[in-house]
Structure formats: C-alpha cells, structure tokens
Amino acid sequence: MAIPPVVIERLPLYARALAILDEQGRQVVSSQELGEMLSFSAAQIRKDLSYFGRFGKQGRGYNVQKLLDELRRILGLNRQWRMALVGIGRLGRAILGYEGFSPQGFRIVEAFDSSRQLIGQKVDGIVIRDTGELEGVLSKNPVDVGIVAVPAHEAQGVIDSLVRCGVRAILNYAPIAARTPRDVTVRRIDPVLALQGMTFYLKADAASAK
Amino acid sequence: MAIPPVVIERLPLYARALAILDEQGRQVVSSQELGEMLSFSAAQIRKDLSYFGRFGKQGRGYNVQKLLDELRRILGLNRQWRMALVGIGRLGRAILGYEGFSPQGFRIVEAFDSSRQLIGQKVDGIVIRDTGELEGVLSKNPVDVGIVAVPAHEAQGVIDSLVRCGVRAILNYAPIAARTPRDVTVRRIDPVLALQGMTFYLKADAASAK
Numbered sequence: 022m023a024i025p026p027v028v029i030e031r032l033p034l035y036a037r038a039l040a041i042l043d044e045q046g047r048q049v050v051s052s053q054e055l056g057e058m059l060s061f062s063a064a065q066i067r068k069d070l071s072y073f074g075r076f077g078k079q080g081r082g083y084n085v086q087k088l089l090d091e092l093r094r095i096l097g098l099n100r101q102w103r104m105a106l107v108g109i110g111r112l113g114r115a116i117l118g119y120e121g122f123s124p125q126g127f128r129i130v131e132a133f134d135s136s137r138q139l140i141g142q143k144v145d146g147i148v149i150r151d152t153g154e155l156e157g158v159l160s161k162n163p164v165d166v167g168i169v170a171v172p173a174h175e176a177q178g179v180i181d182s183l184v185r186c187g188v189r190a191i192l193n194y195a196p197i198a199a200r201t202p203r204d205v206t207v208r209r210i211d212p213v214l215a216l217q218g219m220t221f222y223l224k225a226d227a228a229s230a231k
Numbered sequence: 232m233a234i235p236p237v238v239i240e241r242l243p244l245y246a247r248a249l250a251i252l253d254e255q256g257r258q259v260v261s262s263q264e265l266g267e268m269l270s271f272s273a274a275q276i277r278k279d280l281s282y283f284g285r286f287g288k289q290g291r292g293y294n295v296q297k298l299l300d301e302l303r304r305i306l307g308l309n310r311q312w313r314m315a316l317v318g319i320g321r322l323g324r325a326i327l328g329y330e331g332f333s334p335q336g337f338r339i340v341e342a343f344d345s346s347r348q349l350i351g352q353k354v355d356g357i358v359i360r361d362t363g364e365l366e367g368v369l370s371k372n373p374v375d376v377g378i379v380a381v382p383a384h385e386a387q388g389v390i391d392s393l394v395r396c397g398v399r400a401i402l403n404y405a406p407i408a409a410r411t412p413r414d415v416t417v418r419r420i421d422p423v424l425a426l427q428g429m430t431f432y433l434k435a436d437a438a439s440a441k
Contacts, residue, residue, distance in 0.1 A: 027237065033427035034408065059408050096427055097434035115325035116422070121406055125423050165433060166426060190429040192422060196331055198244065198269050206432045208425040212326070212402060213335050215418040216376060217243035217306055219400040222416045223375055224307035 024072045031069055032096055034059055039089040051082040098126060105131040105159060105188070107179045108170035109139055109149050112194060116170055117145045127166070131158060135175075152179065159186035170194045180207075234282045241279055242306055244269050249299040261292040308336060315341040315369060315398070317389045318380035319349055319359050322404060326380055327355045337376070341368060345385075362389065369396035380404045390417075 038058045042050055052063040052070075059066075070088070073095060093099045106116055106129050117129060134140065135152040142149050150158060152171075167183035169176055169191060176195030183191060184205055191207045193199055199207050248268045252260055262273040262280075269276075280298070283305060303309045316326055316339050327339060344350065345362040352359050360368060362381075377393035379386055379401060386405030393401060394415055401417045403409055409417050 029431050030424075030428045032431070033424045036427070037406075037424075038408070060410070095431065095434075097430040098427060102426070102430060102433075111325045111328045115321045118321045119422070121423050122426075125427070127423065127426050166429065168422075190426075190433050192425055192429070196247075198248070200270070206429045208429055210420060210422055210425060212329070212378075212420055213331050213337065214240075214243045214247075215402055215420060216312070216332075216337050216400075217246070217308060217335070218240045219376065219402075219416045219418055220307040220312060221239050221242070221305065223312075223400050224305075 028069050028072055031061075032092055033098075035066070035070070036089060036092040036096060036098060039085055039092065042085045043089055047085050049082040050085050055083070101126050101128060102166055103128060103130045103164040104166040104168055105129070105133065105155075105164040105183070106168045106170065107133045107152060107155065107183070108172075108175075108194075109134040109136075109144060110170065113170040114144065116168060116194075117147065129168070130164060131162065133158075155179075155182050156186055159183070159188070163187055166190045166192060168192045168194070169199075173197050238279050238282060241271075242302055243308075245276070245280070246299060246302040246306060246308060249295055249302065252295050253299055257295050259292040260295050265293070311336050311338060312376055313338060313340045313374040314376040314378055315339070315343065315365075315374040315393070316378045316380065317343045317362060317365065317393070318382075318385075318404075319344040319346075319354060320380065323380040324354065326378060326404075327357065339378070340374060341372070343368075365389075365392050366396055369393070369398070373397055376400045376402065378402045378404070379409075383407050 035055065038055055052066045055066050056063040073091065104127055106113060109117065109132055113134070117132060122128065129147065132144065132147045132149050133152040133155050134149050139149045140151045163186065167188040169179050171179050173195050176193065176197045177199060180191060180193070180199045180201060184201055189205045191199065191201070191205065192210060193207050194210045196211055196213065201207055245265065248265055262276045265276050266273040283301065314337055316323060319327065319342055323344070327342060332338065339357060342354065342357045342359050343362040343365050344359050349359045350361045373396065377398040379389050381389050383405050386403065386407045387409060390401060390403070390409045390411060394411055399415050401409065401411070401415065403417050403419045406421055406423065411417055
C-alpha cells in the first residue's frame, strides 16, 4: 500500500507531539487529544495512523511509548543522518548555526561555498570547502542529505552535483523547482511560497468584509 | 465550493512558472508543459486549476497572461503586504536580509526583539524595537503578516500578541504547533520536519536494498 506523501509529511508532527507526552510520563493518548495538540481532526489522525497498522484500541486510545517507537522506526528518527550544506551566505550561516538539527539526529558534516574569501574559513566548527571540490569530497565521504542555500541560478547545478554523489534527499532553500531523478526526494523551504499561500485567505477575508 | 488548502498551497508555484513563461514571451502553455516545469502531472494541474473556472480551452492550452493575471488576483499577489518580524537572532537576521520578499510585494516594516543589546539598533534599515512594545506599535501601525523567529518557549506568547493586534497570517519559524483562532492562518517553516519527512524515503530505499 503506497502511503500518500501528505501523510508522510504529517508523521514527524505526530512523533513530536508523542515525544512531549512521553516526557510528561503519559502512557495513553486519544486521537481527540492528539488532534487538539496538532490542530488536526481526530478522524484525520485515525486515518493517517491506520496506514501503519493498528496502534490504538477502540475507545482506549493509543499507547504513547509504543506508537512513538513505531513512528521513530518508520521515519528513521533513531539514527544519525549526515548532511552537506552548500552555500554559506547569510542564510547558510543561519542554517549552520541552527541548534535544532543535531538533537534530532541531523548533523552537518561538510560545508561548501564558491567564495574565495570563505573557502578554508572555519564556521561553527566546520571548514568551508570549495564548491568545485564537492563531488570529489562527497564521493569519498558520502552524506545522506544535501542542503542547498545558494542563489537561484546556481541551485540546479549544485543539485545535479549532489545527485551524482548519490545524495537522494535534498532540502532546497533556493527559489527553484529542482529537476531530479524519481528516486531523489526534494523538500523546498521557501518563505515566499508560504506567504503567497496565506494571502489567499487574507484576500478572501477582505472581500467578505466588504 | 471550498478549495482544499493543498490546492491553495500549489497556486503560487503555478504563478511563478507562468511568470517565467510570460517573461519569455510565451502566449500559450499546455498542462503537460506546466507539469514538466513543476514536476506535477498534467492531470493534477488541470484538476487544481478547474477550481477557479475555465482558463484553458480543450486541446489549445492555457493563455499564459490571462491565467497569470487571474492567479495573481486570486492570491492577492498584485498588492503590497506589510510584515512584522519578531526575533532578531541569527535566523531573524537572515530573514531581515532575505532579498526574495520585496520583489513579491512582501515588506518587513517592523522588527522586534527582547534583547537589551539589540533594541534601538538598526539592522537592514529597520530599527529593532522591544518585543514588550509589540502590541502598542502594531495597534497603531497594523501589519498583514507576522513572522515569528523566536525560541520555541517564547513563540506561543508572541503569536498570541500578534493575534490580539489583528494579524491573521503568521509565518512561524519556531518549532511549535501554534494555537490560534480559526480565522488565523499559520504556515510553519521547520527544516527538521522537512528532513524527517524525507528520511522515511531514505529508509525505505535502504530496506529494499537489503
């Protein structure tokens, strides 16, 4: 059974909510309560989790620890993932310094930029290397994930290089719809797209207020 | 007819692809070609756009200019949106300096932080004000959008303040599922969630390779 990508995208939210409950010592949680924590309907949660077998018992709720373990296993959250960051401008520096990655098992192990002034510098404990050497470096020391924080016109070339090095998961901060082979997953982080998806609702409100 | 949120989220991508075609002087585009530009199926594109009336003629494709104008109108892309940014740490500075907002009509007009050292400083042309003064400032000078780049434990309080000032669109960079009234739209920018949604596929591949 193929699991819809939108369901996969929600699973990390479930895992995060369950981890909070687990820390609080909670043993059981209902789909209603999980729904309230995440602003989803209880029906949505039951449907999403039904893709992964029967975690809950009718009327008794979900076993927090068991469901959390299972989601962590499904999502591969119980292991370490090596990442390479390309582009160490203002955004790249914020990404390098982001403290949310390593507690979740994501570690930036290589950083690349094409600026002469940056190459060889150490930022947040990582020596920045020449983007031109990316394929040589990553073919010797493979990474699981590539993070692309270069300007739009450089992004497709960088993504092609990452794919040639066997990277099959790319977090793309550049404002382009990347072209990749089918077995490569790309997630786009684009605040403008997120904003443009919200103004629709602001506009709708403005119209209805007339 | 209620338009599903996932469709709304894809419309800015269509607008962006059409703007590129328009700049190239293209007058007509097929759903196939739009699909190739965006890595969607042609059927998906026809279905999404069907929510907004009949833009295309059977077998003739879509009129680029007309469809672009219509999407811009639907999404409110032809006007200026005022934004307030809260949290001027490393991430907040990257957001303040992000050059992709203003060409798309999104302008940061107020910036807030609670650090004594930052209040009163000018960063990228904007004077940083005390987060404690947020409600006073925004009730006099309303904004359309709030951008939240504070640590997780401060985020809900900041979001509540923004909502009290009438902000109904929030871009949330903090790793929390914010609680807001129904008429407030929140989009979460969370690279860890995006990464965790990709490792599922890496894991699936690893398992199938055994």
